[in-house]
Amino acid sequence: MVKSMSDFQPKIIALVCNWCTYTAADLAGTSRLSYPANIRMIRMMCTGMIDPKYILKAFLDGADGVFIGGCHPGDCHYINGNLKFKKRMAGMEAIIKQFGFDENRLRLRWIGASEGPEFQHNMTDFIQTIQDMGPSPAQGIMVL
């Protein structure tokens, strides 16, 4: 069933690191900076622990977008886990493309613990991007 664009409510998974982006999300909360409710956040300890299969799993289970949020380069709580993830990012885009997902449905951003407004902005912007792209073709492909 294809939903019409107007009532399309994207489901977006955000895999974020505990120390920076998750904290920024909490700060956005304490600062009452609202953003659309389409984001579902999953707390990881570090972007460096995000296994490519988690991203693939999210897309195949029907996520319309996946957002990865980590510490700015140089600020990683675990020295350089964020950079390790960044290295995997290019490969990740290629993989999801092979599965039929537009690589723009996956986004990586560095959002520091003090950047509540940046978090809000990033969420709003990514949700809008996915909204414009329409539903993910996941339902049409196999589900693991």
Add this chain to the structure above:
Amino acid sequence: MTTQNKPRIGVYICHCGMNIAPKVDVEEVARSIQTLDHVTVARDYKFMCSNPGQDMIINDIKELGLNRVVVASCSPRMHEKTFRNAVKTAGLNPYYFQMANIREQVSWVTKDSQEATEKAKSLVAAAVGRVFFHQPLETREVSVTKSVLVIGGGIAGMQAALTSANAGYEVYLVEREPSIGGHMAKFDKTFPTLDCAACIMTPKMVDVLQHPGITLYTWSEVHKVEGFIGNFEVTIKKNPRYVDEKKCTGCGTCMQKCPTKKVVSEFNEGLSFRTAIYTPFPQAVPNVPVIDADHCRVLGQNKKCGVCVKFCETKAIDFEQKPEFVTLTVGAIITATGFQAVNPSGMEQYGYGRFPEVYTSLEFERLNNATGPTSGKVVMKNGKVPERVAIVHCVGSRDTRHKKYCSRVCCMYSMKFAHLLREKTGAEVWEFYIDIRSPGKLYEEFYNRVQEEGVRFIRGRVAEITDIVDDATDEGRLTVIAESTLTRRTVRVPVDMVVLSVGLEPARGSEDIGRLLGVSRDGDGWFNELHAKLAPVATPISGIFLAGCCQGPKDIPDTVAQSMGAAGEAIALLAKGIVTTQAEISRIDPDLCSGCKSCIESCSYSAIRFDEARKVAVVNEALCMGCGSCAAACPSSAAGVKHFTDQQVMGEIESILL
């Protein structure tokens, strides 16, 4: 999963007063969650973190036989600990708990009430989907050996050793030179107060020697380091001194009588000679000579000599000494391997090595020093007192061709030289600088003072030093050519002597020490601290700390302060006496591990080693920080972080997207 362990999940939705409810319809969330598989009970309550709220969980665990708990309330950064403790109080493993953040990430940031309720349902369902897969985890306690190894006996290592030993801990100080003292022992005066370095340094050296808590290993090296925080197994290699430390009285007769007198003195930066049996400087600690085997007639040239043996009254000379290996167990390691001066030989424009009157700053320190080659008289090689001297800042520093960083000390020591030259010789002094950096206490005042003393400052990097003079009356002098960027003119200054204020680089051998300890180095070779701002003396390897210049260029006050900081960190570790290992750490399944070593490469904490016998990677639980880099890098899914297993994360993803 056995029937006994069949998940019975209790879910608690918090109103947080008016913070979550009424934006989120908490009753509706509870009703919806109640229908999920394995959820035994779902309740909502005004304040879950309050005592009645926690008691509700504890009672339900006991009465309803719950074995998993989910609380949907504020951020886990706020109350995860609180609820884990409640779960633990009820007799469950605290890791059978998961939190859903429906305040900071739902009620406070969502405008529409219905959307907020739907989002809350989804997040709570995700927590239920995750907690289903939770495993009981345990922390482990390891006892700490109450001793410290300090590597390097310069001012940094000495201070770290003294502070640690004063706290009552056993300290082993290893120094590869025959004496402790390091670079500071070579200095004459210290900026900005012009304290005589020896006057403030030598008493500290004696304190180190005499301290009952410090065992000194000079002329020794760290050979092997194994183990981890709390219990490092360290092997020290004592190089043969050929002089029995116990018998030697330090009378010095052997040094006077040694017939090999033309060995270039390292301590005097090649400006004088020493004998083959020597102490590097008169106040050496310990005051026991070593025999330089390469230059000794007996050891190096197989000749008959034995003059020292003949004159030594205590029969301390022992040509038969062999390297000795000592094994120690220490709880913490402080690295204080320091720096070395950049060698300007490759920088052709400065003429170092070609012109005898071009000196490095360390050579000039020795020239100034009362125990130096000229007994402290600043004279040229021809014995005359210089009338005009140029001091060139930033030699090898702030230069993309050499070291891009600032040495942090050359401005200040250059100005110290200028002051000493004015005071001792009355010579005219030119300082060629890029910027003056004098940010320390009393440093700017010292800069002003030196200007008032008539030292001329020319802002411009020196282009060339040549022996071609512009004026015949300057014959024999050197000409320093630079662009004065303030007057926008080229200046050509004829001088008798040039001092090159060379930069700092990591000490020779620090690469090897880094490898032995597993401590990484930055692009310039300095040891990496754990965090540039908040953990400047710790390293990524737990239990190993940094003191002084091995972490980056520093002046003496900063070095001493940092060394005390490193000692403080080590003492804090030893005083507690136990290290608690984290529960959320990596585990590598030996049955799945293919032995590819990707995880070892990915680990920033050197916490994974390869078991050659079984051909699998093994995690060291005391070193692992639980970052999960290995888990993501492992191609066979053998590595995983406890509490962030594939099942748990995938369970969460799956439940969110249902």
